[in-house]
Amino acid sequence: MDPAVLRDDMVDGLEHALGRPLPEGIGLAMRTVPRREFVEDAPxxxxxxxxxxxxTLAPGTVARLLTALDPREGDEALVVGAGAGYxxxxxxxxxxxxxxxxxxxARPQVYRARSNLEAAGYGEVLVDCREGSSGLPEYAPYDRxxxxxxxxxxxxxxxxxxAEDGRLVFPKGNGDQTLVAVTRDPDAPDGYRxxxxxxxxxxxxxLVDGEQPGVTRNRTQREDRERAERGPSPGWEHEWLDWGERLSGRERRSGAPDYGDYGDRR
Known part of the structure; x- marks a missing residue:
């Protein structure tokens, strides 16, 4: 079947379940983006x-998130948790x-998101490997x-x-979560309302740095294991600390991102 027809059916099904149309721009975008580039099985x-x-989140979840985000033409946006890129x-x-x-x-997910976005025709989206809580200050401020x-x-x-009057959307809570949108408010006790x-x-x-797949959370345990594997050598501790800084991206905070082995922005 024609993928465009399948996308239309997907959005029509979401709107039928909601009992109302999606916001016009979001509905049109979801009818346009080829989700099959992000999900192979029943996309x-x-x-x-x-x-x-x-x-890759369910289409209905993406629609909920973006409705709460309320993006407007001309906005600069940041997505924390690229996943597969959809x-x-x-x-x-x-x-x-x-x-x-x-x-x-997670660097493998960065690779996958970049590849999927390129295949879908959105290679200009910048995807970087960072701890989510630190954001991406080089391109701030963000409207969304x-x-x-x-x-x-x-x-x-x-x-x-x-940005001033910008909107930040997140699932609030540990166990029971609620999707909320906040804006900056310097007069509020926590700095937002x-x-x-x-x-x-x-x-x-x-996740915070060290909790990504394949990385030991306790830095001392990791240091002991790696030092045992390679053996002691002069200056090893300095090299390890420098390596940790490069992985966390702290070297790049002063300017535009250095993608290094992550690949260039398309």
Missing amino acids: YDNRPSTVDGAV TAAVLAELLDGRRVHALDI ILIEAGVVEPPRPLLEQL RVDERGPVQFAPL
Whole structure:
């Protein structure tokens, strides 16, 4: 069957389940983005998919997130938790790919998101390997920030990267979560105020550096294991610390990202 027809059926099904149309721009974008580039198995079913740790949210969930985000023409947007890249692609269709930035803590997922976005025609979206709570300050401020992971409170660096009157959307809570939208408010005790609430959701928690797949959380344990494997050598500790800084991206904070072996922005 024609993929365009399948996309139309997907959005029609979402709107039928909701009992109302999606916001016009979001509905049109979801009818346009080829989800099959992000999900191979039944790409237009309303269900999530996970391949090698890279998550593609269910279309209905993406619609809920973007409705809460309320992106407007000309906005600069940041997606925290790139996953397989589908949400960023829909945002790119709405806003223009060069206005959309995404990050993920797991380098394999960064590779996958970049490849999927390129295949879908949204290669201009920037995807970087970063800890989500640190954001992407090189391209701030952002009019819209979307966190695709659960947090109790929005990380301070992300609030600081939010433009005046910008909107940050995130699943609030640990166990029971609620999708909320906030904006900066220097007069509020926590520096933000809630402007919208969109009901219950369930997301995995936001990971911090060391919790990505394949990395030991306790740095001392990792240091001991690696030192035993390679043997003692002069200056090893300094080299290890320097390596840790490069992995966390701290060397790049002073300017535009250095993609190194991540590949160039397309």
